Amino acid sequence: MKGLLRNFKQYPSAIIGSILVLILVGIAIYTVIAIPYDEAIDQWRGGEDVRGAVPKTARPIYVNWFTSKKLPSTMVLDTTDPVEGVEKSEQDLGKGLRDINIVFRFDFNADDFPQELQVVMTSKFEDKNPFATLTWIKPDGTEIDLGDIGIKHSEIYRFQDSNLVEELQGVAPHIALFAVPESDPPEPMKGTYELHVDAIVFEEEADADAKFISFGQVHGIAGTDTRRRELSLALLWGTPIALSFGLLAAVGTSFTTMFIAATGVWFGGVVDESIQRVTEINMMLPFLPFLIMVGTFYSRSIWTMLAVVILLSIFGGSIKTYRAIFLQVKESQYIEAARSYGAGNWRIITRYLVPRIIPVLIPGLVSAIPSYVFLEASLAILGLGDPILPTWGKVINDARMSGALYNENYYWILQPAVLLMITGLGFALIGFALDRIFNPKLREV
Amino acid sequence: MAESPLSIEQTGVTSPATRKRPNAILRLLRYTLLKIITLGAAVVIGVYLTILVANMGGYVDEIMKGQIQEQVMLTVSMDPKMKVLSQAERTKIIENRIQLEVERLNLDEPFIKRSFGFLWDALTLNLGRSLKLSSDTGSRQVRTIILERLPSTLLLMATANLLLFFTSLFISLYLSRHYGSFLDKLVIGLSPASSAPPWFYGVFLLLIFAAVLNVLPFGGMVSAPPPEKLGPYLLDLGKHLILPVTAWMLSYIFSSVYSWRTFFLIFSMEDYVELARAKGLSSRAIERRYILRPTLPNIITSFALMLITLWQGAILTETIFNWPGLGEMLYSAIQNFDSPVIIGSTVIFAYLLAITVFSLDFIYALVDPRVRVGSGGPKS
Numbered sequence: 001m002k003g004l005l006r007n008f009k010q011y012p013s014a015i016i017g018s019i020l021v022l023i024l025v026g027i028a029i030y031t032v033i034a035i036p037y038d039e040a041i042d043q044w045r046g047g048e049d050v051r052g053a054v055p056k057t058a059r060p061i062y063v064n065w066f067t068s069k070k071l072p073s074t075m076v077l078d079t080t081d082p083v084e085g086v087e088k089s090e091q092d093l094g095k096g097l098r099d100i101n102i103v104f105r106f107d108f109n110a111d112d113f114p115q116e117l118q119v120v121m122t123s124k125f126e127d128k129n130p131f132a133t134l135t136w137i138k139p140d141g142t143e144i145d146l147g148d149i150g151i152k153h154s155e156i157y158r159f160q161d162s163n164l165v166e167e168l169q170g171v172a173p174h175i176a177l178f179a180v181p182e183s184d185p186p187e188p189m190k191g192t193y194e195l196h197v198d199a200i201v202f203e204e205e206a207d208a209d210a211k212f213i214s215f216g217q218v219h220g221i222a223g224t225d226t227r228r229r230e231l232s233l234a235l236l237w238g239t240p241i242a243l244s245f246g247l248l249a250a251v252g253t254s255f256t257t258m259f260i261a262a263t264g265v266w267f268g269g270v271v272d273e274s275i276q277r278v279t280e281i282n283m284m285l286p287f288l289p290f291l292i293m294v295g296t297f298y299s300r301s302i303w304t305m306l307a308v309v310i311l312l313s314i315f316g317g318s319i320k321t322y323r324a325i326f327l328q329v330k331e332s333q334y335i336e337a338a339r340s341y342g343a344g345n346w347r348i349i350t351r352y353l354v355p356r357i358i359p360v361l362i363p364g365l366v367s368a369i370p371s372y373v374f375l376e377a378s379l380a381i382l383g384l385g386d387p388i389l390p391t392w393g394k395v396i397n398d399a400r401m402s403g404a405l406y407n408e409n410y411y412w413i414l415q416p417a418v419l420l421m422i423t424g425l426g427f428a429l430i431g432f433a434l435d436r437i438f439n440p441k442l443r444e445v
Numbered sequence: 446m447a448e449s450p451l452s453i454e455q456t457g458v459t460s461p462a463t464r465k466r467p468n469a470i471l472r473l474l475r476y477t478l479l480k481i482i483t484l485g486a487a488v489v490i491g492v493y494l495t496i497l498v499a500n501m502g503g504y505v506d507e508i509m510k511g512q513i514q515e516q517v518m519l520t521v522s523m524d525p526k527m528k529v530l531s532q533a534e535r536t537k538i539i540e541n542r543i544q545l546e547v548e549r550l551n552l553d554e555p556f557i558k559r560s561f562g563f564l565w566d567a568l569t570l571n572l573g574r575s576l577k578l579s580s581d582t583g584s585r586q587v588r589t590i591i592l593e594r595l596p597s598t599l600l601l602m603a604t605a606n607l608l609l610f611f612t613s614l615f616i617s618l619y620l621s622r623h624y625g626s627f628l629d630k631l632v633i634g635l636s637p638a639s640s641a642p643p644w645f646y647g648v649f650l651l652l653i654f655a656a657v658l659n660v661l662p663f664g665g666m667v668s669a670p671p672p673e674k675l676g677p678y679l680l681d682l683g684k685h686l687i688l689p690v691t692a693w694m695l696s697y698i699f700s701s702v703y704s705w706r707t708f709f710l711i712f713s714m715e716d717y718v719e720l721a722r723a724k725g726l727s728s729r730a731i732e733r734r735y736i737l738r739p740t741l742p743n744i745i746t747s748f749a750l751m752l753i754t755l756w757q758g759a760i761l762t763e764t765i766f767n768w769p770g771l772g773e774m775l776y777s778a779i780q781n782f783d784s785p786v787i788i789g790s791t792v793i794f795a796y797l798l799a800i801t802v803f804s805l806d807f808i809y810a811l812v813d814p815r816v817r818v819g820s821g822g823p824k825s
Contacts, residue, residue, distance in 0.1 A: 421645075
């Protein structure tokens, strides 16, 4: 074992590969602990209310590090959760009337416009609902009347007031309200903006609150998709799923295959013959179409798929390779010695035959992991991804289906693709080094 | 697809000492017969399994019955002439029509019995009619549907695979001559790149060349509308071929070159090659006579197996590039529960594979005098 480690260190590729795999394993463990399964599923599959202020198809935050044109990020200013720049004051107007004055003051320094604006207003009242007037003040002092709105418990003002639209001359409000006047194409004006919400309440107990949301063009470490879901969640949860699928499929397949080959060779005769026939039948079955059929007709669950993948791969081409090696080993003298002192069939297979094949098995197993990880993604591309779990392949498929390539939302497709690539590369590098360590004959060529 | 040639076993290799026995012909016949029987049995069982799965063990019958019932109820309830009839009479008419339709499609027979009918039809290549899919000409014949898709799949897959096969063969021969060179190390270093399937590279290629640079089409086989003159048409076709073929090459070339190179290297270390070198033969002559000759059976096997994988098309590559080929057809057949199309495609594949495996034994004997058909050795 020590020798193995020393050998392993001689291959820089093995070290890089191990680091990549260790990082992935670390991410996987962190994800499973930090975002429990149920929570992740809720967040991924729940409605918009679960997600809150998340913009649609926003780029990842890191985009801003590489471009000189800084994109605005999402900003939430809430009177129930006051931060600096949020002021709420009251003024008694007499006759039971009160004026609740809410001011949102914020700096805007991005080089592009936000994606969408919203003011969510909530109120408490008995009979007569509060009435609010909204005003927008630009850094240069221009005041824009946004219109009036009656606040019935919960009201979302989407800057679509008819007067406002007319005043802005058809330019979308999230652009016009931030634009330098007369600029074409519109340029954002930098500086301190103010949004005033003047709510008149008509009752003693009545109250009004407001939340201003400016949906940005960048959001979160991985951006968001068209359904306002944070991609970071899917990318994080995709890691343990991809790793476990790849590992389980590779381990399940290679160990079972090896064991079947050993049994066949040891017992020979009918057993060996029937294993060969089953291999031939399996060869006739088209692998991917069969998987697609099972996925379409029966179940798309990733664990069903895993079982079918293993089942179809057991009697694959590698059984012949193993068989050829076992046939040689079977004739060795130490096997004869074992038999002569009375070792049983089972003991000979597990203790004498199987260990001899480990040098071939282990590198093959490690190298096989990426192909199974990619297989899971391939199934997702065909729309056969797991119906519940978020996986990398499903993110790529969602992106493709929403035309991410046409709409230039490259991050959406690139991030899961890069993760897949890192996984593939990591295991392939390790497998490659292991192959050379376990089979020194290859080292010379 | 690009299976390592190292894993391919030579069938029936035997020493020349055991040659020319009197019962050679008899043994050849017996071997041939045995091989035909075992391969035939594999085809039959494989196709039958496909039939079972493609019909969901008879569940597709239930779906069809449900569809018939719905259809009949709808037509009867929409028919003004039926409105005058009483409820009981109408129910009777509905039941009659359902019965008729079910009998027409033989749905009243148990599935097990029907499945053997399917098996016989499939094995005799009586592919029948599809359930949902139709060809561009509107035909429901499975044969027509498959034949219509065949050229486009062959165009893509043959271009990609032939290019891959011969390029990797030539590069690997070159590398085996210059082993240890920078290029050799580069290819070894890049061989892990083959763990990613072609569609994966396809996504990147589409992103770069179609989305960002906008120089090549996003997918499909020809532009819409297709150019009318032959010259521009072929040019257009070629333009659409570039990305899928490149994706295919990128995915398979490195591991393919790597395994062939290792294979050739093993052979070029044989004593007789050393001797030839010592005699001062040109490296070209050594390559042709002492390296390619003995590896010919493996090259042929690899080539033959590659040819039959053409048949299946590439479901994923065709899906990513919207290529109207057999893979894409198979995928939409599965999506539509169209079992006749699935079974038709599978049975042709099984036959092609069985014939190839069978004939490879004889081809070996033809190209390699050390191999004799039907002699002992490890059976494959």
